[in-house]
Amino acid sequence: MTEETPGFEEQPDVPSGATSDDAEPQTATPSAEGAAAPDGDAAAQLTGLTAQLDQARMALTERTADLQRLQAEFQNYRRRIERDRIAVREIAIANLLTELLPVLDDIGRARDHGELVGGFKSVAESLETVAAKMGLQQFGKEGEPFDPTIHEALMHSYAPDVTETTCVAILQPGYRFGERTIRPARVAVAEPQPGAQPVKAEEPAEAADDKESGGPDEG
Numbered sequence: 001m002t003e004e005t006p007g008f009e010e011q012p013d014v015p016s017g018a019t020s021d022d023a024e025p026q027t028a029t030p031s032a033e034g035a036a037a038p039d040g041d042a043a044a045q046l047t048g049l050t051a052q053l054d055q056a057r058m059a060l061t062e063r064t065a066d067l068q069r070l071q072a073e074f075q076n077y078r079r080r081i082e083r084d085r086i087a088v089r090e091i092a093i094a095n096l097l098t099e100l101l102p103v104l105d106d107i108g109r110a111r112d113h114g115e116l117v118g119g120f121k122s123v124a125e126s127l128e129t130v131a132a133k134m135g136l137q138q139f140g141k142e143g144e145p146f147d148p149t150i151h152e153a154l155m156h157s158y159a160p161d162v163t164e165t166t167c168v169a170i171l172q173p174g175y176r177f178g179e180r181t182i183r184p185a186r187v188a189v190a191e192p193q194p195g196a197q198p199v200k201a202e203e204p205a206e207a208a209d210d211k212e213s214g215g216p217d218e219g
Contacts, residue, residue, distance in 0.1 A: 094177045097136050101183060104131065107154060108173070140174045140185030141166060150174060150181055155188035165191050 107124040110116045118125055140151065146153065146165040154171055162168075167187040174185030 089180065090180070093134055094180055094182060097131060097134060097175070097177055099180050100127070100131060100136075104175075105172065131202055135177050136182075137176050138173045139176060140167070140170045140172075140187065146187070146189045150176075150184055151189075152184040152186045153189045154186050157188070157190045158193050159190035159199065160193050162190050162192055165189055 102125070103158065107116065110120070110124070144167050147165055151167060151174070155169070157168070159168065160165075166189065167185075168190045169188035170185060171188060172183075173184035176184045
């Protein structure tokens with residue numbers, strides 16, 4: 001059994017001729033390529049994020065355009081529905097008023113013959129008031145020029161005192177609802193006599209005297 005000498009510690013084997021500094025482990029120094037690697041990764045990440053941002057912006061632009069198109073289509077749909085609703089309402093009212101025209105004709109004939117009296121008069125006037133509130137308008141007067149778009153000629157004659165085709169009698173009044181003609185006015189028309197000269201307006205007597213005397217006295 002050997003005795004260990006106190007204070008003696010085993011030292012690692014050091015080659016001859018080497019210093020103590022050579023025995024210490026050396027710390028590895030990072031190379032230049034290793035230092036540049038993190039910068040390259042950051043640039044790649046930035047490029048990827050930029051591409052994603054561009055894609056997001058493009059998608060947002062497309063979705064915004066789709067939304068605007070859908071909104072415009074919806075507004076057009078609403079306007080079309082409202083226009084159709086008004087048209088259907090006008091057609092329904094026009095059909096109702098058309099059915100009431102014979103009753104209004106009877107009321108007019110009764111008024112012309114003096115038979116619109118008593119309770120019948122009140123009912124007739126109430127009906128005419130309601131029809132007027134719904135937009136029914138009566139037209140057709142004697143003496144107005146004949147218009148084939150709103151008049152229907154049932155009788156024809158010649159007259160020396162007219163200068164154009166004229167409504168000389170209203171056989172049945174016409175009715176319109178808004179811009180829609182429900183029934184044309186049925187009239188008797190007169191035309192000027194064939195070969196008749198147009199009637200000239202008579203000149204004042206003073207002007208005729210001036211012409212005969214050669215003009216107004218001077219001085």
